[in-house]
Amino acid sequence: MTNIDISALNQIGYASQFVDRDVEHVVRTFHHHCFSCAGSSLDQRVSTPYLSPADLLRTETRESRFSHISDIIAGRPTSTQTAVSRWPSAKEGRPGIVEFATVAEIVGKAIGADQQGRRPYASGGALYSAETVAVTGEMVSGVPPFSVAHYLPGSNRFEILPSRFDRARFDGVTPFKGAAFYLGYFVNLKRATFKYRSRGYRLALLEIGSMYHQVAAVAQQHGLASRVLAGFSEYAFTKDCGLDSRLLLPVVVQAFGLPGGEDVQ
Numbered sequence: 001m002t003n004i005d006i007s008a009l010n011q012i013g014y015a016s017q018f019v020d021r022d023v024e025h026v027v028r029t030f031h032h033h034c035f036s037c038a039g040s041s042l043d044q045r046v047s048t049p050y051l052s053p054a055d056l057l058r059t060e061t062r063e064s065r066f067s068h069i070s071d072i073i074a075g076r077p078t079s080t081q082t083a084v085s086r087w088p089s090a091k092e093g094r095p096g097i098v099e100f101a102t103v104a105e106i107v108g109k110a111i112g113a114d115q116q117g118r119r120p121y122a123s124g125g126a127l128y129s130a131e132t133v134a135v136t137g138e139m140v141s142g143v144p145p146f147s148v149a150h151y152l153p154g155s156n157r158f159e160i161l162p163s164r165f166d167r168a169r170f171d172g173v174t175p176f177k178g179a180a181f182y183l184g185y186f187v188n189l190k191r192a193t194f195k196y197r198s199r200g201y202r203l204a205l206l207e208i209g210s211m212y213h214q215v216a217a218v219a220q221q222h223g224l225a226s227r228v229l230a231g232f233s234e235y236a237f238t239k240d241c242g243l244d245s246r247l248l249l250p251v252v253v254q255a256f257g258l259p260g261g262e263d264v265q
């Protein structure tokens, strides 16, 4: 085992000794409160949805003006083509093969550290307290199907976890059809809270936002479309990855697939 492996192994344990139990309780409780929300499958199972599709349509994609008596200055004309180079979120992936080398290249370029240890996105306190796990489906060649691989951004390697999905569990991660692979993003609870306490959770969520944005942009350069999905079963996904959901708080998954025509602009 190399020194880099040993220091990586010790990270959760090392940070743990500084974590305030009250902070850990507050963060964990809040994280669990985030599981059920309007439109989630859990919400639909336990209650009658409290928002109608019409209510949602009146708010989704709308801008929020703070006051209707404020002065207005026009911005520059934009279009989706020129202002945002991001493809629309993929609706589904089409069949085909994606090499694991491509997955590794996308992840490495988007969130891996360079020779100086700098990463392509910012992190509060340079803690980098989010962890990324790739779950590959049958369309990914070069690794056994349904592998679970934790990305190590410092050494730009993947550690293959002992857990494996099967087809039913892989297809059931999200309603997204035809995913070649998923990336799951987790807050490393101890690392996130030992220094900045509850604020560290906020920072970790922000960090995950910049991570998936970077990954989507690089994946697009490699011809892969993606969709970020918060609507997944947090416990089931974490358990199927073989991870301890008390230490690694699942936040979001990102599905990747070969684009159909409508996903590409």
Ligand SMILES: Cc1cc2nc3c(=O)[nH]c(=O)nc-3n(C[C@H](O)[C@H](O)[C@H](O)COP(=O)(O)O)c2cc1C
Residues within 6 Å of the ligand: 087, 088, 089, 090, 227, 228, 229, 230, 231, 232, 252
């Ligand atoms: C944090 C986050 C969570 C999301 N969760 C879901 C989800 O659970 N299911 C889904 O179909 N899309 C999900 N989306 C994708 C959004 O619906 C999509 O980005 C939005 O409709 C705008 O469309 P566009 O990405 O094509 O511009 C999520 C996006 C983000 C950023």
